[in-house]
Amino acid sequence: MTDPALVLALGAVVVALAASSLAVSTCAWAERVGRLYFLLLGLTGVLAVAAGMGALTGGGTVATAQLPLGLPWLPWRVRLDALSGFFLVLIGIVTVAVALFGPGYVREFSRSRDPLWLLGGLTGLFLTGMLLVVLADDAFLFMVAWELMSVSSYFLVVFQHEHAANRRAAFLYLLMAHVGGLSILLGYGVLAAFGHGFTFEAMRAGELQPVWSSVAFGLAFLGFGTKAGLVPLHAWLPEAHPAAPSHVSALMSGVMLKVAVYGFIRFTFDLLGDARLGWGVTVLLVGSVSALMGVLYALMQHDLKRLLAYHSVENVGIIFIGLGLSLVFLSAGLTVAGVVALIAALYHTLNHALFKSLLFFGAGAVLHATHERDIDRMGGLLRRMPWTGLFFLVGCISISALPPFNGFVSEWLTFQAALQAWSLKSGVLRSLLPITAAMLAVTGALAAACFVKVYGVAFLGQARSRHVRRAREVSLGMRAGQALLAALCLLLGVLPTTVVGLLNPVSQLLLGQGLDPVTTESWLWLTPVPAEGASYGAPLVLLSLAVLWWGGRWLLARGPRAAVRRCDAWDCGFSPPNARMQYTATSFAQPIRRVFGPLFRIDERVETEGGRQRHFLHVEDRAWDLLYAPVARLVERSASRVVRLQTGQVRTYLAWSLATLLVLLWIIS
Amino acid sequence: MDHLLSVWAWSLAVLQALLVLAAAPLLVGWVRRVKARLQNRKGPPLTQPYRELAKLLTKEALVAHTASPVFRAAPYIVFGATWIATATLPSLATGLPSAAVADVVVLAGFLALARFFLALAGLDVGTAFGGMGSSREMMISALAEPAMLTAVFTITMTAHTTNLSGVMEQLLGAPLALRPSILFALGALALVAIAETGRIPIDNPATHLELTMIHEAMILEYSGRHLALMEWAAQLKLLLYGTLIANVFFPWGVATVLKPSALAFAALALAGKLAVLGVLLALAETTLAKMRLFRAPLFLNLAFLLALLGMFSHVILEVGA
Numbered sequence: 009m010t011d012p013a014l015v016l017a018l019g020a021v022v023v024a025l026a027a028s029s030l031a032v033s034t035c036a037w038a039e040r041v042g043r044l045y046f047l048l049l050g051l052t053g054v055l056a057v058a059a060g061m062g063a064l065t066g067g068g069t070v071a072t073a074q075l076p077l078g079l080p081w082l083p084w085r086v087r088l089d090a091l092s093g094f095f096l097v098l099i100g101i102v103t104v105a106v107a108l109f110g111p112g113y114v115r116e117f118s119r120s121r122d123p124l125w126l127l128g129g130l131t132g133l134f135l136t137g138m139l140l141v142v143l144a145d146d147a148f149l150f151m152v153a154w155e156l157m158s159v160s161s162y163f164l165v166v167f168q169h170e171h172a173a174n175r176r177a178a179f180l181y182l183l184m185a186h187v188g189g190l191s192i193l194l195g196y197g198v199l200a201a202f203g204h205g206f207t208f209e210a211m212r213a214g215e216l217q218p219v220w221s222s223v224a225f226g227l228a229f230l231g232f233g234t235k236a237g238l239v240p241l242h243a244w245l246p247e248a249h250p251a252a253p254s255h256v257s258a259l260m261s262g263v264m265l266k267v268a269v270y271g272f273i274r275f276t277f278d279l280l281g282d283a284r285l286g287w288g289v290t291v292l293l294v295g296s297v298s299a300l301m302g303v304l305y306a307l308m309q310h311d312l313k314r315l316l317a318y319h320s321v322e323n324v325g326i327i328f329i330g331l332g333l334s335l336v337f338l339s340a341g342l343t344v345a346g347v348v349a350l351i352a353a354l355y356h357t358l359n360h361a362l363f364k365s366l367l368f369f370g371a372g373a374v375l376h377a378t379h380e381r382d383i384d385r386m387g388g389l390l391r392r393m394p395w396t397g398l399f400f401l402v403g404c405i406s407i408s409a410l411p412p413f414n415g416f417v418s419e420w421l422t423f424q425a426a427l428q429a430w431s432l433k434s435g436v437l438r439s440l441l442p443i444t445a446a447m448l449a450v451t452g453a454l455a456a457a458c459f460v461k462v463y464g465v466a467f468l469g470q471a472r473s474r475h476v477r478r479a480r481e482v483s484l485g486m487r488a489g490q491a492l493l494a495a496l497c498l499l500l501g502v503l504p505t506t507v508v509g510l511l512n513p514v515s516q517l518l519l520g521q522g523l524d525p526v527t528t529e530s531w532l533w534l535t536p537v538p539a540e541g542a543s544y545g546a547p548l549v550l551l552s553l554a555v556l557w558w559g560g561r562w563l564l565a566r567g568p569r570a571a572v573r574r575c576d577a578w579d580c581g582f583s584p585p586n587a588r589m590q591y592t593a594t595s596f597a598q599p600i601r602r603v604f605g606p607l608f609r610i611d612e613r614v615e616t617e618g619g620r621q622r623h624f625l626h627v628e629d630r631a632w633d634l635l636y637a638p639v640a641r642l643v644e645r646s647a648s649r650v651v652r653l654q655t656g657q658v659r660t661y662l663a664w665s666l667a668t669l670l671v672l673l674w675i676i677s
Numbered sequence: 678m679d680h681l682l683s684v685w686a687w688s689l690a691v692l693q694a695l696l697v698l699a700a701a702p703l704l705v706g707w708v709r710r711v712k713a714r715l716q717n718r719k720g721p722p723l724t725q726p727y728r729e730l731a732k733l734l735t736k737e738a739l740v741a742h743t744a745s746p747v748f749r750a751a752p753y754i755v756f757g758a759t760w761i762a763t764a765t766l767p768s769l770a771t772g773l774p775s776a777a778v779a780d781v782v783v784l785a786g787f788l789a790l791a792r793f794f795l796a797l798a799g800l801d802v803g804t805a806f807g808g809m810g811s812s813r814e815m816m817i818s819a820l821a822e823p824a825m826l827t828a829v830f831t832i833t834m835t836a837h838t839t840n841l842s843g844v845m846e847q848l849l850g851a852p853l854a855l856r857p858s859i860l861f862a863l864g865a866l867a868l869v870a871i872a873e874t875g876r877i878p879i880d881n882p883a884t885h886l887e888l889t890m891i892h893e894a895m896i897l898e899y900s901g902r903h904l905a906l907m908e909w910a911a912q913l914k915l916l917l918y919g920t921l922i923a924n925v926f927f928p929w930g931v932a933t934v935l936k937p938s939a940l941a942f943a944a945l946a947l948a949g950k951l952a953v954l955g956v957l958l959a960l961a962e963t964t965l966a967k968m969r970l971f972r973a974p975l976f977l978n979l980a981f982l983l984a985l986l987g988m989f990s991h992v993i994l995e996v997g998a
Contacts, residue, residue, distance in 0.1 A: 387803070390745045401747075410790040411783060423782050423826075423839075430834045439992040442834065443985070446827045449785075453822040456793055457815035464800030464811060470743050542839040545778035549761070552778075556757035564734065564902045572749070577741040578898055579804040580885075591800065591808025599816035603974045 011071030013062030014088045017096060018073075020055035021139045023048055028132025031125050042111060045128050050107030052135060056100030063093025064510050068517065072145060079148070082206055087145035090513035091278070095142045095270045098358055101496065102262050102365045103135060106255045109369050109489030112482060113255050116376055127167055131256060133160040138267050146207040147196040150271075154192065157267065158185040158235075161260060164252045174251040181248035184241070188234030192271065195227035199279060211279045221280060225287050228275040229294075235268035238328065239298040242321045243631040246305070249320065250313030250381075254372025257313060261320045262365035266357050269327055276335070277350075277518045283338040289440070292332030296447040298325030303454040304607060307461070307600055308627040310383045310593040312371045315462065316364065319407060322451060323360040326422065327353050329444055333425045336437065338519070345428035347515050347523055348536045352421035354511050359414040359500060363406040366493035370400035373486055374466070377479040383593040385473040386466040392479040397467045399490035404463045406497045408456040412550040414500035417507075417534070419452060420544055424536050454600070461596045470587040502550050504534040594625065601627070609633065683774075689935055690775035694764030696944070697920075701763070701912040702726035704919060704951055711959035726912065730905050738901030741802045751798035752899065752906035755791045759910040762787035763917040767842045767924060769943040770932035771849075776842035781829050784841075785822065788873070788917075791910065792818055799895030810894025813970060817879065817891070820977035821872045827984035828865040831858050831991050832925060841921075845928040858995060861987030863926045868980035870918035875911070876958065878968040879976065882911075889967065916951075923950035 027048035034041045063069075070089040078084035088096075117124055137157030144150035162185065166178035200206050203214025216224065230241075237245035249260050276287070302322030309315035330353025337346035373396045374389060375381055390397035406413040426448070429441035471477040481487075500507055512522035523536055535543045579585050601608065611626040653664065706723040713720025740749060765779040779787065792814065799811035833839045835858065836847040872879045875892040884890055890897075896907045924931055930946025932939035968976060 388743070388745070390747065405790075405793065408789070408793060409786070410793055411786040416783075416786050420782050420786070427830060427833060427839060430837055435992050439989055442827065442830050442988055445830060446823045446981075446985075449823040449826040450819065453789070453815075453819040456789055457819050460793060460796040460800070460811060460815055464797050464808070468745055468747060468797060468801040469803035469808075542780045542782075543777045544780065544783055548778045549783070552761050553754075553757055556760065557753050560753045560757065560906070564906075569902075572738045572740045572901075574742050575739050577743060577802045577804050579802075580806060580897065585802075585804045587803065589805045590803045591805065591812060596800075596808060596812045596815075599812055599970070600819065602971065603816065603820070 011069065011073075011088065013059045013066060013093070014071040014073055014086065016055050016062065017059035017088050017092075017139070017143055018086065020052045020059060020096075020100070021136055021143070023055060024052040024132050024136040024139060027052065028129045028136065031128030031132060034125055042114065042124070042128075046107045046111050049110070049132070049135070050104050052139075053100045053103030053105075053107060056096045056103065056139060058100075059088065060093040060096030060098075060100060063088050064090055064097070064513050066093075066513075068513055070517075075149075082146065082148050084149040084152075085145035085207060086140075086143040086149070087208070088143060090517045091270070091274065092142045094354065094358075094511065094514050095266065096139070098266055098361045099135075099138055099142065099263050101493075102259060102361055105365060105369070105489045105492050106259060107489075108492060109258075109372070109486050110255050112484075112486040113253065113372055113376060117253070122167060127164070127253065127256075130160050130163050130167075131259070134164060134256075134259065134264075138263060141267050142270055145209070147200060147211070148206050151189070151193055151196070154189060154271075157264065158182075158189060161185075161252075161256075161264060164256045164260075165248045167252060167256075171251075173247075177244075177247035177251045180244045184234055184244040188231045191227050191231030191234070193231075195224050195231060195275065198224040198227065208274075208279060212281070216280070221282075222284065222286070225276060225280060225284070228272065228280075229287075229291065232268045232272040232275070233294065233328075236265050236272070236324045236328070237298075237321045238294050238324060239301045239321065240631045240635045242298065242302070243629055243636050245321060246309075246314050246317040246629075249317040250311065254313070254368055254375060257317075257372070258365040258368035261317060261368060262361045265320055265324055266361055269324070269331075269353075269357055273331070273518070276331075283335040283346075285336060285339040285437075288332050288335030288337075288339055289437075290332070291328055291335055292440075292444055295325045295328030295330075295332050296444045298322070299329060299451040300325070300447055300454075301607070303451050303458060304600075304604055305627075305629055307454060307458045307597045308608060311381050312374065312383055312386075312462070312466065313368070313381055315383070315458070316367050316371060319367075319455070319458070320360075320364060322455065323356070323364065323407070326419070326448065326451065327356050327360065329353075329448060330356060330418075330422050330425065333422070333441065333444075336432075336441070337425075337428065340432055340434075340437075342428070342431055343519060343521050345425060345431065347519055347521050348421060348428065349425035350515050350519065351508055351511050351523055351536070352418055352425050354514060355421060355504075355507065356415075356418035358507075359406065359418050359497075362493050362496050362500065363403045363415060366399060366403040366490055366497065367407065369486070369490045369493070370396055370403060373482045373490070374479075376482055376486070378476045380473065380476060383462060383466045386471070386476050387469045387587060387590065388467070388471040389476065389479060390467040392471075392477075393481045395481060395487045396490065399487070399494040400467060401463060402494040402497055404459040406501070408459045409452045410456065412498075412501050412546055412553065414497050417501055417504045417544070417546065419448065421536060422448060424542050427542075457600065458597075461593050465591070465593045465596060469590050472587050472590070472592075502546050504544070504546050508534065508536075686772075686774050686935060689770065689940070690764070690773045693769055693773065693775070694760070697763045697766075697768055697913065697916060698760060698909075701909065701916040702730060704916050704955060705912045707952065707955045708915075708959050708962075711956050712963060715959060715963045730909060733900075733905035733908070734902050736901040738903050740903075741898055743803050744801055744898070747794075748798055748801040748898075749903070751794040751801075752903040752910075754794045755798075756906040756910040756913075758787045758791040758794075759913045759917070762791075763913045763920070766917060766920055767845060767931065768920050768947060769940050770935055771842040771846050772933065772935070773842065776840060780839040781833065781841050781844075782826075782839055785826060785829075788914070789818075789822070791914075795895055795907075798899075802898045804898065806890070806894045806897050810891050810897070813891045814895060817872055817973055817977065820974055821869045821980070824865055824977060824980035824984050825869040825873070827981065827988060828862040828869065831862045831984065831987040834988075834991060835859070835995070841925065845924060845931055846933060848925070848928050849931070849933065856991075856995060858987045858991035859926065861983050861990060863922070865980045865984035865987065866918075866922055866926075868976065868983070870922060871958075871961070872973070872977055872980070874915045874918055877962040878965045879973050881967050889970075919951050919954050920947065923947060923954060 075084040140153035199211040203210040306318035334349035426445035796811035799807040932943040
């Protein structure tokens, strides 16, 4: 264990554990302890980023080590390669931002009865779990870390347990996490059976029969897809993520989903080996449907955190579109196109971690300042919270995939990958891929619509309620956390060639090839496919926008003309508008609700009660009545059959266990 | 990519950018003029849009009490993004360095950026009309953007490049052949252009009838230089779509070498093509009635369907062609 990067990575794990135990050991949370705790959390982040960068720039070195922990015949193994390194960087950056944002945000809770030491301890454990998942080099450690991550995040979701909705969301989350976990475990089981061992090294060497390799892929896709929130299994996600405190929501949506993406990439691209066409098409279709449905449901939400959680479904869908494209191209032997698609997916993974955490921080800051999550009751926040408003705007532009910010670069790369479809032989695929590109275009346009809605209704216009009118800007630390992420969003949008250069080792590790043209061409132009095919000069775009901005202001609004006269709103000459006459989030989305009506379950009615009319509108997720409710009914029905076994006598249960054991022994012998 | 760094090529790119900026109001004036003639009116002179811009630029800008900084920043961003998009489009010559900065996907991105801020500006003052315009604009764009990109992708798949300059060179170099995919894409793009530039039957640029406005509702609160920038951006957008259709589907005349004579000819050819397109637009606006808002999705679905048909006919009929 001499590799410095790996030492740093393990150091990050140890510091995270230390932070966790520090929090737990001080049952009473003092300001000083809190400061030390978040300092340790920040140190974890810095160490993780350093370790990750070391692995990414280390020229493809792979460091492994054995930990003196685990089972006697199966010690825990850790490994740091470019893929783990990339995800360490991702986890680290968000952790640093959380360490900046957290102290101000948790002060809120110190006045309530919720035990802060528990929140701190669980957050530390959650972080430890995620770091270990990324570092694990055998299925055993992977599953232990995975469960640590799932269970600790369950407690974080249920942290504010006074609300029944949070308890329900947490239970659903635990259930789905375990269905997913079980599926992953079985997937590793298949690999372990053929590889004769639980280490990833053995699994890589194992030769799978075609049927079994597809079974393993299916199990992994189901398991990791559940955790990542792919449609139609996503319904738990918009319930669970918003229930946690906002900085934890940022960790869950921004980072934990990415850990699921990591698991999928590790399993499919690394352990399983040769990609199949069927897998690629499945991933592509599920990804496209997730992207589209995610954004459509997001448009229907007016709870800010729920809306952001639905956008996670959308963005995970986009990431899986990239992965699916990559698998399709690889199975057809087109490695270069496969590399472009994989890089696009990884780029979007990083981008989503940044802007989604930023947006959750923004939602947290608004919640902190106004105690309000309903967009329909906000308004005019930009003038009351200018910094949060500015950073939130950056997040909105990034997630809407608009130039010159980072979301655009990864979507552009995904488009470029999809447009390599002409090199495929099969006509069906050649038309399928551009259709997914069209789906991506719809998704992007709808996401822009959704964030116009969010920003326009929450931050612009006039305040719609009293406590929103009294909102104050949040503390310096909370702003710093947002500022860090906002700056990175811009940086990753303007310097795509540098970022792709950093991603190259990952693709070299997995596919044996990187994106060469990017690094040999001038850094001004991003050219994934041959330069005459497509190029994007991100720095020039920013430069020209800036020149036009300053030039325009200099020409038109100089000296005495800079002043504008303030007056009442014109509004076509009607009486001065008041706050209640503004469009709300619900009314903003009405045209889209009507156009895409069949995709939602809309319950809209007008009730007349004592001469007063009340308008009800409830839009529900179709996944509930099409998938979740039938499964729940099925489980309940079978449970009512099994209940006959329940006698309440221990000896009967022991007899059953013995019988089961005997049957199992008989089967395997 | 040596040509990307040559001073001559860059100065031509700047020249092209200034030229489109100057020409944009003229196209609008031309359409208005033809429309007036079709309606048996004399109509304003061709220079009227320039006079309007000049007037607005010298007037005082009024801003509502409730407006935030976004309201004042939006005109510059909308104008800047639309101008960059129009300037990077190869209007006169292929192979200009500006075309390498932005391919067709980036172009769509710029238009989306402009639209994003336009819609935010609509919501900013907090009036009912502004929100209405923004909401409708975003619905229409959500349906128009996939149709546009699918139509463009059909062409880029034929040419194996998303760089419009490359697409034009490819089409100019290929022997003249009637490709069904290109015809379908043309139909789709024409419909999208009508919707995106806010023309009849989707929106009416001449209306201030409250409940039917889309684009006008969003810029209702603007005045003075802010309004001038917004109007100019809308004119640039019309020019952009006109040039896109004229140069991608009928690329003849576009200069492939950067020589003054070829460039002059290209400018004349483009002017001719745009004049014809302007007449067609005026004809369509005179003969069609504006649709109800909720018929607009049907219109745009037709565009999307045409684009898909184009894509399929490319895949099925033109494989290896």
